[in-house]
Amino acid sequence: MSRQNSRDTAPEVAVRRLLHASGLRYRVNVPVPGLPRRTIDIVFPKAKIAVFLDGCFWHGCPQHATHPKANAEWWRAKLDKNMARDRETTAHLEADGWIVLRFWEHESPEVVALSVARVKRAVALGLPHD
Known part of the structure; x- marks a missing residue:
C-alpha cells in the first residue's frame, strides 16, 4: 500500500492540465482545514471549491x-473505513461552506474539467452551481 501514489495520479494530472489550459488557477494537495492527515486534490481557495x-x-x-x-x-473493513472517511471529509468541508466535487478516476478528464470549470465560473458570477 505504501507504494500506491496518493498524489499526482494520471487522472489528477490530466484534469489539472485541462483546467490550467482553460485559464483556471488552483492549488494542489492542500490539507483539509481542521482534519489532520487529509488533503484535497485540487483546490480553488477563494471560491472554496x-x-x-x-x-x-x-x-x-x-x-x-473489486x-x-x-x-x-x-x-x-479497510475499504469501508476509506469510504466513511470520504463522507466525513465531505460533510466537514460542506459544513464549513465549501463546495465539494467528487469524481471517479475512470471518468473522462475532459468531462471532469468541464464540470469543475462550470462550477468555478458559476461561483465567480454568484450563480447557482448545481
Whole structure:
C-alpha cells in the first residue's frame, strides 16, 4: 500500500492540465482545514471549491470496485473505513461552506474539467452551481 501514489495520479494530472489550459488557477494537495492527515486534490481557495479524484478500488466505486479474496474481511473493513472517511471529509468541508466535487478516476478528464470549470465560473458570477 505504501507504494500506491496518493498524489499526482494520471487522472489528477490530466484534469489539472485541462483546467490550467482553460485559464483556471488552483492549488494542489492542500490539507483539509481542521482534519489532520487529509488533503484535497485540487483546490480553488477563494471560491472554496474542493475537488477530489477518487480511485475506484480505494474509494469503493459502485461500477469498478473489486474485493480481494485473500484476507477479505480485513480488506472490507479497510475499504469501508476509506469510504466513511470520504463522507466525513465531505460533510466537514460542506459544513464549513465549501463546495465539494467528487469524481471517479475512470471518468473522462475532459468531462471532469468541464464540470469543475462550470462550477468555478458559476461561483465567480454568484450563480447557482448545481
